[in-house]
Amino acid sequence: MMNVGLFIPCYVNQFYPNAAKATLELLQKSGVNVTYPVNQTCCGQPMANSGFEYLSKGCNDLFIENFSSFDYIVGPSASCVLHIKEHLHSDTDEEQATKIRAKVYELVEFLTDIIKIEKLDASFPHKVGLHHSCHGLRGLYLSQMSELNAPPFSKPQYLLNMVKGLEQIKLDRLDECCGFGGTFCVAEEAVSVKMGKDRVTDHSKNGAEYITSSDLSCLMHLEGILHRNKSNVKVIHIAEILNATT
Amino acid sequence: MSQTKTKDHAALAGAFIKDEERVNWHDGALWYIREKRDLAVKQIPEWEQLREAASMIKSNVISNLHQYLLQFEDNLKKNGIIVHWADSAEEHNEIVYAILKVKEINQMVKSKSMLTEECHLNEYLEERGIEVINSDLGEYIQQIDNEPPSHIVLPCIHKRKEEIGELFHEHLGTEKGLSDPTLLTRVARKHLRNIFLTRRAALTGVNFAVAETGEYVVCTNEGNADMGAHLSEVQIASMGLEKLIPQKKHLGVFLRLLARSATGQPITIYSSHYKKPRKGQEMHLILVDAGRTRQLGRKDFRDSLKCIKCGSCMNTCPVYRKSGGLSYHNTISGPIGAILAPNLDMKRHADLPFASTLCGSCSNVCPVKINIHDQLYKWRQVIVKEGYAANTKTLGMKTMAWTLSSPANFRKAGKAGRWFLQNIPFVVNNPFNPWYRQRDMPEGPKESFAEWFVKNEIKKQ
Numbered sequence: 001m002m003n004v005g006l007f008i009p010c011y012v013n014q015f016y017p018n019a020a021k022a023t024l025e026l027l028q029k030s031g032v033n034v035t036y037p038v039n040q041t042c043c044g045q046p047m048a049n050s051g052f053e054y055l056s057k058g059c060n061d062l063f064i065e066n067f068s069s070f071d072y073i074v075g076p077s078a079s080c081v082l083h084i085k086e087h088l089h090s091d092t093d094e095e096q097a098t099k100i101r102a103k104v105y106e107l108v109e110f111l112t113d114i115i116k117i118e119k120l121d122a123s124f125p126h127k128v129g130l131h132h133s134c135h136g137l138r139g140l141y142l143s144q145m146s147e148l149n150a151p152p153f154s155k156p157q158y159l160l161n162m163v164k165g166l167e168q169i170k171l172d173r174l175d176e177c178c179g180f181g182g183t184f185c186v187a188e189e190a191v192s193v194k195m196g197k198d199r200v201t202d203h204s205k206n207g208a209e210y211i212t213s214s215d216l217s218c219l220m221h222l223e224g225i226l227h228r229n230k231s232n233v234k235v236i237h238i239a240e241i242l243n244a245t246t
Numbered sequence: 247m248s249q250t251k252t253k254d255h256a257a258l259a260g261a262f263i264k265d266e267e268r269v270n271w272h273d274g275a276l277w278y279i280r281e282k283r284d285l286a287v288k289q290i291p292e293w294e295q296l297r298e299a300a301s302m303i304k305s306n307v308i309s310n311l312h313q314y315l316l317q318f319e320d321n322l323k324k325n326g327i328i329v330h331w332a333d334s335a336e337e338h339n340e341i342v343y344a345i346l347k348v349k350e351i352n353q354m355v356k357s358k359s360m361l362t363e364e365c366h367l368n369e370y371l372e373e374r375g376i377e378v379i380n381s382d383l384g385e386y387i388q389q390i391d392n393e394p395p396s397h398i399v400l401p402c403i404h405k406r407k408e409e410i411g412e413l414f415h416e417h418l419g420t421e422k423g424l425s426d427p428t429l430l431t432r433v434a435r436k437h438l439r440n441i442f443l444t445r446r447a448a449l450t451g452v453n454f455a456v457a458e459t460g461e462y463v464v465c466t467n468e469g470n471a472d473m474g475a476h477l478s479e480v481q482i483a484s485m486g487l488e489k490l491i492p493q494k495k496h497l498g499v500f501l502r503l504l505a506r507s508a509t510g511q512p513i514t515i516y517s518s519h520y521k522k523p524r525k526g527q528e529m530h531l532i533l534v535d536a537g538r539t540r541q542l543g544r545k546d547f548r549d550s551l552k553c554i555k556c557g558s559c560m561n562t563c564p565v566y567r568k569s570g571g572l573s574y575h576n577t578i579s580g581p582i583g584a585i586l587a588p589n590l591d592m593k594r595h596a597d598l599p600f601a602s603t604l605c606g607s608c609s610n611v612c613p614v615k616i617n618i619h620d621q622l623y624k625w626r627q628v629i630v631k632e633g634y635a636a637n638t639k640t641l642g643m644k645t646m647a648w649t650l651s652s653p654a655n656f657r658k659a660g661k662a663g664r665w666f667l668q669n670i671p672f673v674v675n676n677p678f679n680p681w682y683r684q685r686d687m688p689e690g691p692k693e694s695f696a697e698w699f700v701k702n703e704i705k706k707q
Contacts, residue, residue, distance in 0.1 A: 017694055038699070054630075181603030195568055228684060
């Protein structure tokens with residue numbers, strides 16, 4: 001049986017434990033041996049994206065220590081996974097860092113590309129808008145990017161199509177950024193919020209009850225705006241939909 | 247029109263966003279162009295191959311710039327064009343002034359040239375008694391409003407037609423309240439026609455310069471470059487060193503990419519080739535470095551010199567669409583401006599690489615496949631290392647890194663959840679926090695996943 005290390009990003013651990021539990025359960029159901037290394041903290045992206053990549057060495061070494069023994073590393077956050085994939089390096093063990101960069105997967109792509117899942121026992125009878133996180137889309141290629149002249153595909157959509165009762169709504173702008181952007185969300189507050197408001201409007205005017213994504217950072221930002229404006233639209237991580245049995 | 251920087255991008259964008267209706271309209275106008283671009287490129291089955299070809303041709307150019315420049319100079323001279331080399335913006339301006347002075351010319355018409363905007367040529371010449379009129383309509387509007395262009399292809403895209411009507415009323419004597427674009431354009435056309443007829447000197451930019459033939463190509467929709475050039479006694483072209491392409495046949499790649507990327511048109515209305523002076527005419531070409539060779543020496547950023555100035559990265563950039571080009575306080579705005587500007591003045595433009603969510607849409611529309619968003623990330627590292635980050639930010643980052651680097655520190659910092667509430671900026675629940683101004687914080691659950699896991703899953707094992 002393949003050994004999978006469960007990578008739960010720091011803010012998901014703290015604020016969205018249900019998404020983490022759903023990820024754990026989905027992986028367990030798919031027949032892999034899942035372990036959660038309890039000493040994990042953070043991938044280092046908050047420092048690196050702010051220009052302080054040199055300060056993320058400690059996080060890098062800790063990540064290597066926690067995860068080098070697994071066949072695969074799977075996390076429910078495209079952004080954190082992409083950061084590891086692109087920027088994990090080590091002064092002391094670059095060989096392990098290189099191996100990890102190649103075996104770290106975001107949950108959706110792990111289910112479609114490695115497990116090659118064909119059916120799901122899930123039901124979610126709601127209208128759902130799919131928000132493509134930019135790191136998932138343009139970094140991990142979870143779906144085709146609207147800018148390119150290339151054949152369409154979508155790994156999250158492929159999985160959502162297996163969920164009973166789920167109706168996916170159409171958006172005016174298929175894959176526009178929500179404006180979270182890490183520390184951008186506070187450093188450029190005005191732009192960040194305006195971008196978020198416009199994404200939320202696209203979903204709500206097209207009838208979404210839920211906005212889902214493979215990135216909770218986008219959803220946390222959109223949720224903050226929805227909540228402030230007393231909207232009925234809710235956010236939910238894709239793992240919770242794929243694991244929903246009611 | 248000098249661009250004095252008093253505020254950073256975030257502050258300037260914040261001011262622009264206050265008028266939400268204007269932002270929605272600005273965003274919509276640029277998104278419409280992005281959609282036109284998508285339709286146009288999807289009609290070309292080989293679009294992605296064309297981008298790749300263009301990128302590789304430009305790689306060849308910037309890797310062999312020295313030889314191509316010498317070849318180009320040689321052919322220009324054979325064609326009877328007088329060649330000048332300018333190391334800096336100042337030197338460029340001095341050369342233009344010297345050319346005009348010899349001929350005792352004190353009025354010049356200019357077609358759109360971002361390079362001369364970058365060099366602040368208009369101000370330089372005006373200080374020396376030479377009047378310059380920008381003949382591109384959008385640029386002309388910006389000039390009479392004493393504002394720099396906000397977009398390299400659509401210079402006044404941030405202005406509404408009513409504001410333009412007001413400017414025309416003030417400067418060209420149109421009826422107050424007139425804002426019909428067709429009528430306004432007719433007035434501008436009549437006014438500019440007189441300018442074209444009376445100016446002895448015309449300056450144009452250069453879109454593509456062909457090393458093999460010593461000719462250059464200027465692309466416009468209004469024909470203003472042609473009108474100026476054809477009626478002039480002295481024709482000047484200013485170009486950045488990177489505008490070269492090796493051979494004429496390569497135009498077949500670049501002309502197909504340029505207008506589709508810029509506006510969704512198959513080709514610009516005019517693609518004019520200039521090769522030799524008319525009888526009695528004098529032609530000058532100025533090759534300008536102004537920081538380009540310095541950028542060429544930066545391994546991570548040299549590919550930015552492939553840019554053909556189509557503006558598609560601006561149209562697709564959600565940050566640009568919501569914040570307006572002027573918030574970038576640099577002649578070239580948007581994502582490409584944010585990777586070019588720090589090379590010119592790192593301290594002044596230290597904020598620009600941070601004016602992005604790194605969404606990556608810019609790199610995907612770029613017709614020469616510049617990895618714009620990767621370069622934004624890399625500029626951030628350089629800017630921090632060079633010491634241009636605020637001290638408070640550095641301290642905060644160091645604390646965060648120290649805590650997150652070790653599970654022991656993380657635990658010592660107290661219950662992890664409490665640490666998060668105190669240290670991660672977007673969850674500090676008070677009105678002084680930028681997260682909280684317009685967004686609620688996530689509702690903290692009773693227990694973290696880790697706590698739940700230790701209680702439930704580890705027991706099971």
